[in-house]
Amino acid sequence: MSLISPWRADFPGILALEAEGQTYLDSAATAQKPQAVLDALLGYYAGGAANVHRAQHLPGERATRAFEGARSHIAHWLNAADLTQIVLTRGATEAFNLLAYGLEAEFQPGDEIVISALEHHANLLPWQQLALRRQLKLIVLPLDRSGLIDLEQAARLIGPRTRLLAVSQLSNVLGCWQPLRELIQLAQAQGALCVVDGAQGVVHGRHDMQALGCDFYVFSSHKLYGPDGVGVLYGRPDALQRLQHWQFGGEMVRVADYQAAEFHSAPLGFEAGTPPIAGVIALGASLDYLAGLDAAAVSGHEAALHAKLLAGLAVREGIRLLGAPQVALASFVVDGVHNADLAHLLTEQGIAVRAGHHCAMPLLKSLGLAGAIRVSLGLYNDGEDLQRFFAALDQALELLR
């Protein structure tokens, strides 16, 4: 069966790379953008840029309306009850740092923060550093054999001292959906705040925040076919109230004097300085574009591609998958072959996959690996991309073995 993506032609970047002989299979790192996003970026700048939330003039009003329109799109995409629950940051990493600084006053020495063994550095290092600043204990939930957070152990490790749980929805290395609902229940039973890293999960399926019930949800625009430089922090109203301000300046202030100031509440109070206006507007355009697609067709296509990827890896000798990926990506190593060598030869053949530790060094270490190759898929990939990848993989392995 040939696997054709009906959406491929909407993405100039994937077509340009193909024309250059490059097969792009690294969408978990960053995704190509649809024409609608490029149009929105150009439209904003070419139509007359202006700052938001400041000026009374027409360009300022237009920019503010477009910017707030995008916020409302994002709220709708996540089924947030209100658009004030959407804080716009300069990236997912910044959103995690916002949380780790903004919630610092919630913690007393000896309190516990619980993360999992598979966290991306962005959802590990801010908590690790907070723990060091405040003499907290950082508890790491172990994984089971298939790469899922082990719920039995989690039930033991999430306890009365747990003040916060921060876990990924979908691992960027293992590609499996984590048992979020159960974990959130365990944490909430202890009165702990729940932070979900949705950077990968948000790309594969719509997620209803009110149903999920977490306190905070973080994702980045650039993986969701939007521009880079924009992150999204969703928060429950009561959870947002607990955040202390952390970056100061710009329109986050309500009243300023030389010696003291008062600040806005969320979202504006957490958007210091000029925000990434064009990027936010273009993220709105990306969501618009995605909302116009047949969601079942997209997930069907992604599932078929993923199945083909796994099947192709399974029939080749000596390939070891990391975990049991369910969607979007597969990470693997090859017995007796250094992943740097394999990456080198795939690159030579125009295959753009990721090699290395995937910003999850402790996870790779715990698997006893220095690195792995990761193939990740976007909705624009097709069966031919995978054929080219497998042909290149076979060539590379033949040379190396």
Place this chain on the structure above:
Amino acid sequence: MSLPSAAQEALAAFQQAGSWEQRARLLMQWGERLAPLLDAERSESQRVHGCESQVWLVAEVQDDHWQFRATSDARLIRGLLAVLLTRVNGLNSSELQTVDLADWFAQLGLARQLSPSRSNGLSAVLQRMRELALSRSG
């Protein structure tokens, strides 16, 4: 200054390679020629960081002429190290600061291996060589 004979040999071999497969085979062959490092030399202090693979670099200097030995756990990196060493071994400290390795790799048809986004660590190896040479001469 004329190239050392090993460098001339590398140049002749790589300039004849017409395809990526031939270059890859050559790199693996050249990698086999690296003088081995003792276990003790593959220590943390000799490790060059900034590489996806592990790379170790050992330097010796006599009468201001540098001799490097290096190895890696990845085969193609060993090859890249081998052709790098052919160009730098025997240079003095000031020559080591100025040698144009981008040009050297370009002549070998391996220009992209030195680009900053590559995590193969060749740039880090070169950086370490220059730091060593600077610290001796200073």
